[in-house]
Amino acid sequence: MNISLVAPGLSSADMLLTLVGELFEYEVLPQKREQTTQAVHQILNNPELGQVWFIEIDDNGNKMIAGHIILSYSFSLEYGGRIALIDQFYLRPEWRQQGIGTDLMPQIEAHCAEAGVHALTLEVNIGNKGARSFYEKHDFIPRRQFCMMTKTIKPTKLPLNIAS
Numbered sequence: 590m591n592i593s594l595v596a597p598g599l600s601s602a603d604m605l606l607t608l609v610g611e612l613f614e615y616e617v618l619p620q621k622r623e624q625t626t627q628a629v630h631q632i633l634n635n636p637e638l639g640q641v642w643f644i645e646i647d648d649n650g651n652k653m654i655a656g657h658i659i660l661s662y663s664f665s666l667e668y669g670g671r672i673a674l675i676d677q678f679y680l681r682p683e684w685r686q687q688g689i690g691t692d693l694m695p696q697i698e699a700h701c702a703e704a705g706v707h708a709l710t711l712e713v714n715i716g717n718k719g720a721r722s723f724y725e726k727h728d729f730i731p732r733r734q735f736c737m738m739t740k741t742i743k744p745t746k747l748p749l750n751i752a753s
Contacts, residue, residue, distance in 0.1 A: 592692045594642035594658065594700075599633055602626075605641065608657045612679040616714065638662060639673070640700065644680065644689065655684040658697065668708040673701050675711040694727045712737060 597605055606629055613620040632638050639661035646655045659677040664670065675697070680689060701709050711729065713720045725731070 591647040592655075592689055593645045593647065594693065594696055595645045597633065597641055597643050599630070601643070602629055602633060604643070604654065605629055605633075605657060608643075608654070608679055608681075609677065611681065612657075612677055615679075615682075632659065632661070639676070640704075644684075644693065646684070646689075655689060656680040658693070660697070660701075662704070662706070665708065670707045671705050672708045672710060673704070673706045675709065678711070690723060691727075 606626060609625060609629065610620065612618075613625075629641075632641055639659065641660075642658045643654045644656040644658065646653045656679045657677065658675065658679075661674050661676050663672050663674060665672045678690070698709065709729075711724065713724060715721075721731070
């Protein structure tokens with residue numbers, strides 16, 4: 590079994606939206622389909638915002654999409670520059686607990702290093718002990734003194750290209 594990260598094109602947006610929908614359902618997150626669709630197209634059209642990959646499994650020539658990863662870029666004075674956030678790391682249930690994540694973490698980290706990223710961060714449901722243990726085994730350190738907080742902002746208009 591060969592595990593690869595494959596960047597989807599715009600023609601794969603529907604498949605990506607299906608996977609994102611599965612993740613939202615699994616995590617019991619509210620999803621606004623139009624908002625999610627716009628965000629998927631925005632990140633696919635603007636690589637400076639981040640990277641999207643399908644997790645492709647090649648089992649003796651039979652290729653299957655097992656999930657997806659969405660990485661977004663930001664900036665941090667604390668870490669001295671560009672950082673990346675694993676916004677979504679989703680494996681379909683039938684592919685979990687098979688070492689796929691362990692095989693992918695070095696690939697993700699190598700991509701980050703090549704992209705000039707100083708730190709890689711992520712958010713884990715506090716009750717998901719399996720995911721927390723997995724990430725801690727891969728040298729992610731919980732920031733117990735911090736509480737991530739979010740406030741939704743409604744943009745006055747959606748920029749075509751945030752970086753310009």
